[in-house]
Amino acid sequence: MSLQFLADGLLAGLLIGLGAIGVTLTYAMLRFANFAHGEMMSFGAYVAWSASFLLSALAGTAWPAMGPFSITAAVLLGGLAAMILTAGLALLLDRLLFRHLAGRGEAITLVIASFGASMALRSLIEFAFSSSPLYFSSDLQIAVRLGMGIRVTPDQLALIGLTLCLLLAIHLLVTRTQAGRAMRAVAENPTLAAVVGLDVRRVVGLTWVMGGALAAAAGTMAGILVQIRPNMGFDFLLPLFSAAILGGIGSIPGAILGGIVIGLAEAACVQFVGAEWRAAVAFLILVLLLLLRPRGFFGEAA
Amino acid sequence: MSDPSSLPPMPLLTVEGLVKRFGGVAAVDGISFTLEAGQIMGVIGPNGAGKTTLFDCLAGSQLPDAGQIRLAGQRIERLPAWRRTGIGLGRTFQIPRPFPAMSVLENVMLGAKDQAGERILPNWVAPGRVRRQEAACRERAHELLTFVTLASLSHAPAGSLSGGQRKLLELARALMAKPSLILLDEPAAGVNPALLEIIIERLLAMNRAGTTLLLIEHNIDMVARLCRHVLVMANGRPLAAGTPENVTSDPRVAEAYLGGAVA
Numbered sequence: 330m331s332l333q334f335l336a337d338g339l340l341a342g343l344l345i346g347l348g349a350i351g352v353t354l355t356y357a358m359l360r361f362a363n364f365a366h367g368e369m370m371s372f373g374a375y376v377a378w379s380a381s382f383l384l385s386a387l388a389g390t391a392w393p394a395m396g397p398f399s400i401t402a403a404v405l406l407g408g409l410a411a412m413i414l415t416a417g418l419a420l421l422l423d424r425l426l427f428r429h430l431a432g433r434g435e436a437i438t439l440v441i442a443s444f445g446a447s448m449a450l451r452s453l454i455e456f457a458f459s460s461s462p463l464y465f466s467s468d469l470q471i472a473v474r475l476g477m478g479i480r481v482t483p484d485q486l487a488l489i490g491l492t493l494c495l496l497l498a499i500h501l502l503v504t505r506t507q508a509g510r511a512m513r514a515v516a517e518n519p520t521l522a523a524v525v526g527l528d529v530r531r532v533v534g535l536t537w538v539m540g541g542a543l544a545a546a547a548g549t550m551a552g553i554l555v556q557i558r559p560n561m562g563f564d565f566l567l568p569l570f571s572a573a574i575l576g577g578i579g580s581i582p583g584a585i586l587g588g589i590v591i592g593l594a595e596a597a598c599v600q601f602v603g604a605e606w607r608a609a610v611a612f613l614i615l616v617l618l619l620l621l622r623p624r625g626f627f628g629e630a631a
Numbered sequence: 632m633s634d635p636s637s638l639p640p641m642p643l644l645t646v647e648g649l650v651k652r653f654g655g656v657a658a659v660d661g662i663s664f665t666l667e668a669g670q671i672m673g674v675i676g677p678n679g680a681g682k683t684t685l686f687d688c689l690a691g692s693q694l695p696d697a698g699q700i701r702l703a704g705q706r707i708e709r710l711p712a713w714r715r716t717g718i719g720l721g722r723t724f725q726i727p728r729p730f731p732a733m734s735v736l737e738n739v740m741l742g743a744k745d746q747a748g749e750r751i752l753p754n755w756v757a758p759g760r761v762r763r764q765e766a767a768c769r770e771r772a773h774e775l776l777t778f779v780t781l782a783s784l785s786h787a788p789a790g791s792l793s794g795g796q797r798k799l800l801e802l803a804r805a806l807m808a809k810p811s812l813i814l815l816d817e818p819a820a821g822v823n824p825a826l827l828e829i830i831i832e833r834l835l836a837m838n839r840a841g842t843t844l845l846l847i848e849h850n851i852d853m854v855a856r857l858c859r860h861v862l863v864m865a866n867g868r869p870l871a872a873g874t875p876e877n878v879t880s881d882p883r884v885a886e887a888y889l890g891g892a893v894a
Contacts, residue, residue, distance in 0.1 A: 505765060507746035510733070514741055517730045524692050524724075525804065526716030527741065 331478030334596035340485050340554070342572075342592020343492040346585035347547035348565060349572035350499070351419075351540020357516035357579030358533050359431055361439035365422060366544060366569060367562030368450035372418055373411040373545025374552035374561065375454055378463050381407035397483040399466040400553060408549040412542040419541030420534060422446055428530075447563065455559040462556040488550045495546060496585060499539070503581055508535055516579040564608075568595070571611040575618055577625030586626060590614075641704050643668040643812055643843050644689075649698035649708075651684050658684040659695070660867035666860075668811070671834075671844040673854040673875070676864035677888050682847045683725065685864070686814050689845075690722040691715045702812065717744050721810030725817045725847070727797035731790025735781060735800055738789045739772040742807030775803040778836075780829055795826035802833065806842075813837070815846040819853050831856060851879065863887070 352366050384403040385391050392401035426446060430438050470482035503509035515522040515532045523529045544562075551561060568591050575590060576583020591611050598610045618625070642665040651659040658681045666672050674682050687693035689700060691712035700708040707715055716722075721742075729738045746764055776782045779799040784792065792800060798818055805813050818834065819827050831853060838844055848854050854861060855875040863871040863878050865887040871878045878884050 506761060507740070507743060507765070507768070510737055510741055513733060513737075514730050517732055518728075521728055521730065524690070524712060524722075525741065526713045526722075526744075526808065528711075528713040 331600070333479055334593065334600040336475070336479045336481045336485065337599075338593035338596030339589065340489050340492075340592070341596060342589035343489065343496075343585070344547045344551050344554075344588070345565065345568045345572050345592050346588025347492060347495065347543045347550075349569045349576070349584035349588050350543050350581055351536075352569050353573035353576065353578055353580065353584045354512065354516055354536045354540055355533075356573060358519055358529075358536060359427065359439065361427075361431075361436045361443070362570065363427075364440065364443040364566065365446040365450060366443075366540070367564070367566040368447050368454075369415050369419060369541050369544035369562065370548030370551065370565055371454055371557075371559060371562035372450060372548070373408075373415040373541075374548035374557045375458055375463075376414050376545065377404065377407035377411035377549040378465060378552065378557055379407070380410040381465065394466070394468065398487050399468040399470055399484055400487060401466075404465055404549075404553065408546060411545040411549050415545035415548075416538040416541040419537040419544075423534065423537045451559055451563060458559065460559055462558045463552075464556055465553050484553060488554065491546075491550070495543070499543070499581065502539075508532075512536055512539075567608070567615070568592075568611040571615040571618070574615060574623075575625050577627035580625070580627035583625055583627040642666060642701075643670075643703055644845070645699070645701040646689070647699045647701075649685070649688060649700065650696045651681075651688050651693055652696050657867050659688060662698075662862075662864070662867075662869055664862055664869070664872065666812070666843060666845060668843050669838070669841065670860060671838050671846070671858045672860040672862065673858035674845065674847045674862050674864060675849070675851070675854060675878075676870070679866075680864040680887075681867035682864055683816060684867075686722070686816055686847065690720065690814055716742075716808050716810070719809070719811035721805035721808055721813040723798065723801040723805055723813065723815050723818065725820060727794070727801045729789035729792065729797055729800055731788060733789060734786050735789050735792065736769070736772055736776065736785040738800060739775055739803045739807055740768055742804035743768045743771075744808045772803070772807060775806050778806075779803045779833060795822040795830075798822060798830060799826070799833075802830075802837075806837070810842065812843045812845065815844060815848075817847050817849065819848060819850045827853070851875070855879075 348366065348370055351369070352363060355363050381401070381403040384406060392403040394401055426442050427439060430442055470484055472480035472482050474480050503513060511527050511532045512535065514527060515529055519529055522532070548562060572587035572591050573584050575587030576585070591614060594614060595607050595610045599607050644666040647663050649659055649662045650657060660681070662685055674685065676682055684693065688695045688708070691710060695708055698708065699706060702715070702718060702720055705718065707718070730741070746768060773782065773785065776785050779802050781796060781799055781803065784796070789800060818830055822830060834844060834857060846857070859874060861873065861875050861878045862869060863884050870887055871881045871884050
C-alpha cells in the first residue's frame, strides 16, 4: 500500500489548520461563524500573485527560482505583502461590519453579514481577475521519492517547512506574550475578560490581524501548490469549520490538529475511495462530530 | 502631569450622588463618600442593599445613571473598565472566576498593564524589549503568587483551585496592575477559617505597602479588624457612616439587618 496520502494530507491539513486558527478564535470571541474567512484566503493568494507579478515586472525579468523550488523571492515577498494586506482587510471588515452588528444584532445577523461579505469579495476578485485560474509558476517539479511509496515535490517540502515556522511563531506569540495571553483569555470568556480589565475590543482587533495574516499565508501556499481561483477560499470553508470544531472552538492547537485530521482524511479518501468524494469527507466528519463529541478535542464542556 | 506633591492633598476616591437604576428600581440611589489614600473602608448592609452594584459602577462594569466618581481627581464614571484598571483601580469578585484552562501564573500575568507585548508589532520589531518585559512580568507574578501563598500551584490550571484559593489568585491578579485602590467584594465569603486568616493578614500587608482598600463584607468581625471607616447601605441609600463600633450600635443599622422597613 502506498502511503502517499500521508504526505499530501499533512500539507493540506497544515494549510487548513492555518486558516482554521482565525475561524476558531473569532468564533470563540464574537460567537459567530465567519463565512468570509475563506475569501480572506483567496484575497491573500491574489494579492501575493499580483505582488510577485509586479516585482517581476519591476525587475524587468523573471526572478530566478531558488534551488530546486519553483518559489522565487518575489513570491515570498508577495506572500508577505498578502499577509499584511489581508490583515488590513480583516480589520476593515471588523470596523465596517462586524463591530457595528455585534453590538445590537443576534449571532445570525453576523453570520448572514459575513455571508454577504464573502459573496461580495468573491465577486470583486472574479471581476478584477476573471474566473480563469492563475499560477505562480509554470515550472514542472520533479518529485523526490521518500520510500514507502511516498513522493513529494521540493515545493511541498518547502511549504511544510514554512508552515512549521509560522506555527512556531504563533506558538511563541500565544504563550510568551501578553497579547497572546489576552487572546486566549478573551477566547475563553469574553465577558470575564472585560470585567477583569482587558481591552476586549483591541484584543479582537489583534485576533483579526492574526487570523487574516494566517489565512493569506494559507491561501498563498494553496495557490503555489495547485492554482489560484476565485472560488478557492469558498471551497476551503467546510474543511476550515470542520477543523475548528474538531479541535474545539477557541483552541489554536486544536485547530491545527483538526486541520491535519481533515487533511489526512481527505487525502486518504482521494487515494482509496475516489477524488469525487473528497469534498464529502469534511462534511461527514463535521456531522459525526456534532453528533458524537460537539466540543471537539480541546473544547470546554458547554 | 504636574507633580502631585505640589497639589493640596485630595481624597483618592470621591463619589458624589451616584445613582444606578434597573428599570424602575434604583439599586444605588444617591451614594456619596470620600476615601483618603491609605485607608481601609468597609461597605456593609443587608442583601440587596446595592453594594455590588456600587462596586460595578466604581469598577466600570456598569455605567451610573447619575453622579460623579473621581479617582485621584480624575473623573472616571464614563471610562470603560480596562481604562480604570490602567489608572490604578483594581477589583476582586464575590464569586471569583479565573480563566480555568490557563495556568494560575498566566491568570496573574493577565493583570499586567502597558506591556509592549500587548501589541502585535513590537513582538516582531522589538523582541528584546518584549522578552525583558515578559521576564519581569513573569517574575513579578511569581512574587505575588508567593505573597498570596499560591507559589506551589503556579503551573496548575486555575480551574483546579478551591474557592478560597481563587480569591487569593484574584488578589494577586489585581495587584499585578499595581493599583492604588482595590475594590474587594466579600473577600471572606466561602473561605475556610485558616485561609481567611491568610487573606486578612495579606490585606493588611497590602495596605501597609500603600494600597487603599474598599471592601464589601458581611463578616462584621473581619470588618472591625480591618476598617476604621464603615459605610452602611440599605435599599441603595446611605444609612449610616462612621467607625465600626458606632455603626454597629446604631439602632437603624440593626433594624435594617433584621429586615424592618427603613424609616
